[in-house]
Amino acid sequence: MKVATRTIYENIAANLFKSAEKLQSLNENASSGKRINQPSDDPVGAAAVLDIQTVLGALAQYKTNVNGASSQLKASESVMTSVNDLLTTAKELAAQMSNETYSAQDRRAAASQVENLTEEIRQLANTQLNGSYLFSGYSTDAAAVSTGASLEDPVANPANPGRTDGVTTVNKDGTGLTGTFPVNTYMIKFTAARQFQVSTDGGSTWSGSYDTTGGGNITITDGIVLNFDDVDFTAGDQFTVPVHQYRINGDDNSIEVNVGRSASIKKNVTAVDAFQYGSGETVFNALDDLRTALLTNDTNGIADSLTALTEGQDNLQTQLADVGARLNRTQARSDLIDAMNLQNEQRRSDIEDVDIVEIMTKLQSQQVAYQAALLSSAKISQVSLLNYLTP
Amino acid sequence: MSGVMNILEIARGALATEQNALEVTSHNVGNVNTPGYSVQRTVMETNMPLRMPYGIMGTGVKIGEIQRMYSQFLNNQLNTQNSLSGMWGARQEVLGLLDAGFNESGNTGINQLLNDFWNAWEDVANNPEGATERKALVTKATTVAEAFGEKAKELSSVETNLDANIRGGVDDVNRYAQQIADLNGKILAMETQDVKANDLRDQRDLALENLSQLVPVQYVETEQGEMTVFLPGGYTLVEGTTACKLSTKLDDNNSLRVMWSDTTDMTSRLDQGKLGGWLDLRDSTIPQYQESLDGVAAHLANMVNTLHRQGIDEDGNAGGDFFTYEPSFTILPAEGNSGDAAFPGAGPQFYNSTTGLYEYDPSKVTGDSYTFAFTGTSPADLTITNRSTGLVVTPDDAIDNGDGTFTYAFDGLRVTVGGTPRDGDQFTFMANRNVAGNLAVNSAIAEDTTKIAAATAAGAPGDNTNALAIANLRDKSDETIMRQTGTLSDLYDAILVGAVGNDTADAKAQSDFNGNLIQQIKNQRDSVAGVSLDEEMINMIKFQQAYAAAAKLITVGDEMLQTVLSLKQ
Numbered sequence: 001m002k003v004a005t006r007t008i009y010e011n012i013a014a015n016l017f018k019s020a021e022k023l024q025s026l027n028e029n030a031s032s033g034k035r036i037n038q039p040s041d042d043p044v045g046a047a048a049v050l051d052i053q054t055v056l057g058a059l060a061q062y063k064t065n066v067n068g069a070s071s072q073l074k075a076s077e078s079v080m081t082s083v084n085d086l087l088t089t090a091k092e093l094a095a096q097m098s099n100e101t102y103s104a105q106d107r108r109a110a111a112s113q114v115e116n117l118t119e120e121i122r123q124l125a126n127t128q129l130n131g132s133y134l135f136s137g138y139s140t141d142a143a144a145v146s147t148g149a150s151l152e153d154p155v156a157n158p159a160n161p162g163r164t165d166g167v168t169t170v171n172k173d174g175t176g177l178t179g180t181f182p183v184n185t186y187m188i189k190f191t192a193a194r195q196f197q198v199s200t201d202g203g204s205t206w207s208g209s210y211d212t213t214g215g216g217n218i219t220i221t222d223g224i225v226l227n228f229d230d231v232d233f234t235a236g237d238q239f240t241v242p243v244h245q246y247r248i249n250g251d252d253n254s255i256e257v258n259v260g261r262s263a264s265i266k267k268n269v270t271a272v273d274a275f276q277y278g279s280g281e282t283v284f285n286a287l288d289d290l291r292t293a294l295l296t297n298d299t300n301g302i303a304d305s306l307t308a309l310t311e312g313q314d315n316l317q318t319q320l321a322d323v324g325a326r327l328n329r330t331q332a333r334s335d336l337i338d339a340m341n342l343q344n345e346q347r348r349s350d351i352e353d354v355d356i357v358e359i360m361t362k363l364q365s366q367q368v369a370y371q372a373a374l375l376s377s378a379k380i381s382q383v384s385l386l387n388y389l390t391p
Numbered sequence: 392m393s394g395v396m397n398i399l400e401i402a403r404g405a406l407a408t409e410q411n412a413l414e415v416t417s418h419n420v421g422n423v424n425t426p427g428y429s430v431q432r433t434v435m436e437t438n439m440p441l442r443m444p445y446g447i448m449g450t451g452v453k454i455g456e457i458q459r460m461y462s463q464f465l466n467n468q469l470n471t472q473n474s475l476s477g478m479w480g481a482r483q484e485v486l487g488l489l490d491a492g493f494n495e496s497g498n499t500g501i502n503q504l505l506n507d508f509w510n511a512w513e514d515v516a517n518n519p520e521g522a523t524e525r526k527a528l529v530t531k532a533t534t535v536a537e538a539f540g541e542k543a544k545e546l547s548s549v550e551t552n553l554d555a556n557i558r559g560g561v562d563d564v565n566r567y568a569q570q571i572a573d574l575n576g577k578i579l580a581m582e583t584q585d586v587k588a589n590d591l592r593d594q595r596d597l598a599l600e601n602l603s604q605l606v607p608v609q610y611v612e613t614e615q616g617e618m619t620v621f622l623p624g625g626y627t628l629v630e631g632t633t634a635c636k637l638s639t640k641l642d643d644n645n646s647l648r649v650m651w652s653d654t655t656d657m658t659s660r661l662d663q664g665k666l667g668g669w670l671d672l673r674d675s676t677i678p679q680y681q682e683s684l685d686g687v688a689a690h691l692a693n694m695v696n697t698l699h700r701q702g703i704d705e706d707g708n709a710g711g712d713f714f715t716y717e718p719s720f721t722i723l724p725a726e727g728n729s730g731d732a733a734f735p736g737a738g739p740q741f742y743n744s745t746t747g748l749y750e751y752d753p754s755k756v757t758g759d760s761y762t763f764a765f766t767g768t769s770p771a772d773l774t775i776t777n778r779s780t781g782l783v784v785t786p787d788d789a790i791d792n793g794d795g796t797f798t799y800a801f802d803g804l805r806v807t808v809g810g811t812p813r814d815g816d817q818f819t820f821m822a823n824r825n826v827a828g829n830l831a832v833n834s835a836i837a838e839d840t841t842k843i844a845a846a847t848a849a850g851a852p853g854d855n856t857n858a859l860a861i862a863n864l865r866d867k868s869d870e871t872i873m874r875q876t877g878t879l880s881d882l883y884d885a886i887l888v889g890a891v892g893n894d895t896a897d898a899k900a901q902s903d904f905n906g907n908l909i910q911q912i913k914n915q916r917d918s919v920a921g922v923s924l925d926e927e928m929i930n931m932i933k934f935q936q937a938y939a940a941a942a943k944l945i946t947v948g949d950e951m952l953q954t955v956l957s958l959k960q
């Protein structure tokens with residue numbers, strides 16, 4: 001088949017262009033380090049790489065979230081451990097003071113110690129992390145434990161010879177109270193069937209004279225309102241009105257954060273979880289009751305407080321164990337995220353990155369091929385019949 | 392005559408013939424690099440012989456004709472492949488640009504920016520009261536919205552540039568068509584029964600070859616030697632010495648159409664050649680990418696806005712829209728509609744069919760576009776299909792207004808249909824057009840980050856449940872856009888990056904294959920029609936030798952004549 005002159009040169013040009021194009025493409029791969037520089041290089045691979053990129057982006061965020069959760073849980077754990085130790089001290093004091101060998105004097109001294117313990121626990125419960133209250137659930141701008149008095153129904157003292165019921169507290173939620181709590185204790189003693197007196201110093205001195213004839217509400221000192229049934233009491237009946245000085249903010253919401261795809265972790269403990277137990281009882285109330293019992297020399301009351309404190313501490317320790325479990329989970333999650341990161345980076349590299357050795361080898365051989373093409377093109381264009389025809 | 396005179400006469404004839412043959416050879420050599428040149432051969436014939444008493448005596452050589460070597464079959468093959476090559480080349484060039492723009496492996500691709508956006512919501516969930524995290528969220532959201540806007544701009548500027556290419560292409564077509572028409576005239580004038588205008592025919596074939604790169608053509612040579620050229624559909628481009636002009640015109644929808652003779656819209660018939668490639672890109676491929684981009688942006692905005700409206704911000708107020716959602720509602724008729732359905736009144740609007748208010752409700756709006764298909768001659772005979780899911784939409788309301796128009800309310804939208812359609816008429820309702828270009832963070836939120844609704848209940852600064860819910864949209868895997876279902880990232884990867892990548896790789900592969908094929912055909916054609924300098928050199932030697940021999944004949948004849956003349960003293 002005849003080969004036209006322009007065929008030769010067109011083919012030379014076409015082949016040189018192809019060779020140069022291959023060289024250019026290999027060069028691009030070598031200098032960028034990537035096999036896929038635009039989607040058309042490998043559409044399926046490009047889509048896979050994007051998928052991995054999404055996963056890696058999410059993993060990085062999950063790591064941040066896990067670290068944040070972990071530090072908050074550790075802070076909560078540390079506070080709760082301190083509170084636990086303080087509760088143990090309180091319990092030991094209570095156990096000690098229930099012993100008959102101690103006097104009312106000793107018990108009053110112990111009461112002041114309990115007051116300090118309670119305040120310390122309150123401050124711990126109001127620990128802040130980065131300006132937000134740790135134990136307040138969603139209400140992070142409000143203290144978990146606030147000062148606010150509340151009352152219980154009067155409790156009969158051990159020295160009470162007659163009725164042990166028949167009187168209730170009206171303003172249990174603290175409305176209308178005017179005193180400086182928690183300084184005082186409030187005791188009433190009946191001097192006659194329908195007459196009683198009030199003591200605010202643990203029974204040392206009695207004052208006032210109140211008449212319960214006909215029953216109904218009576219306001220005694222500092223705004224406390226008591227309601228009496230229309231019954232006769234016995235002279236000598238004594239009651240103590242339990243005063244609680246601290247309230248727990250009722251926000252018990254869990255704060256969740258994402259630590260994996262459809263995996264989240266609760267990163268907070270609320271005051272309700274940690275310090276409240278049973279049906280609304282709190283460790284603060286238990287400590288207040290202990291203090292009141294110590295001030296009023298009420299050994300039964302001291303024994304009851306010990307039981308209450310034990311229950312409260314059990315609850316706290318259960319919560320502590322839960323925090324520990326969650327911390328373990330964050331650690332496990334963190335390790336998992338690291339492993340997945342590595343795996344995905346590996347996958348991405350396999351698809352997207354060039355093997356430098358392979359590329360350099362190919363580049364070298366393509367360069368040689370290009371040079372060979374150039375050389376042969378030069379040779380061919382020199383040979384023609386014209387060289388051999390003598391004029 | 393015979394005798395010595397015959398010898399001289401033959402020698403004279405031979406000299407002239409070999410000289411002419413050399414002229415043809417030199418013509419070939421001179422045109423070795425001329426594009427479209429077909430090599431010419433001198434066809435030599437014997438002269439009419441004489442009847443002599445002793446037999447039939449030959450009278451030498453003459454030139455029969457100067458033959459142009461060409462293969463019509465190979466030329467036709469080449470022109471067919473040229474149309475394909477023009478189309479794939481045009482696609483490769485334009486798509487290659489878009490392809491490079493979708494390089495997502497860095498930190499600025501939309502895929503990564505979406506990641507950053509969802510991560511920013513997680514950071515807000517980690518610390519809902521934090522102003523830093525909120526500001527960072529607004530920044531990341533703005534970056535994502537701007538990236539969508541940039542991509543939309545890129546696509547739309549490619550569309551505009553294609554119009555420029557199309558105008559240029561139409562001008563070129565007219566130029567080549569005019570060339571062919573002129574050459575038709577010249578060829579007709581120059582040719583006779585036996586004589587062909589070889590060089591002019593070469594020029595005409597070259598013009599045809601160039602034309603076939605631009606538009607697919609069919610051509611036929613008449614008995615007189617004129618080339619009639621047809622466009623697809625039988626429309627004449629060149630007939631005799633007349634070239635029918637193609638022109639461009641903007642139609643009612645601001646789309647540039649290619650017109651034949653200023654009367655007929657040829658746009659959809661030009662399916663190959665560079666013009667075909669550009670038209671298909673502009674009318675089919677790029678709009679598909681634009682619809683995909685708008686779909687992704689619209690779904691993103693609606694997903695986030697729906698949840699954000701349900702949340703509570705730092706002041707205890709309900710959250711507003713997080714992203715602005717501003718489509719340019721457009722209704723485009725399909726080609727071939729024969730009725731005159733219209734969309735009177737205010738056109739399509741946002742409409743909340745529960746409250747009766749004309750307002751945008753992200754929980755109702757789908758962010759997809761729709762097809763209106765008429766099955767009869769009344770506006771009531773309308774079937775609405777969602778283009779993303781492929782499912783028929785049942786309107787919430789279909790109200791007969793009593794004046795020949797119907798008002799349909801569906802998917803948070805409302806449109807009034809009037810006029811007289813025909814069965815089979817279709818319209819495309821682009822309800823999400825330009826959402827990507829207009830996407831932005833609500834300015835109220837950008838100015839005051841306390842309006843970000845991270846909570847679900849009021850008065851609780853640590854409440855992060857809404858922020859978490861929005862962050863979890865990253866994994867919401869039941870979104871459907873352009874008939875594909877998955878998470879928003881999956882969809883972006885598939886219907887945009889994947890689509891562009893595949894289309895580009897396809898165009899490259901086809902273009903390469905076609906290029907190789909054309910090279911093959913050209914090689915074969917040139918083996919018939921191309922000039923080989925070696926061949927011409929050999930011919931030159933051949934004719935030169937013959938010339939020298941014929942000259943020798945004259946010398947011999949002359950000597951013979953001298954001998955005869957010197958016989959009488």
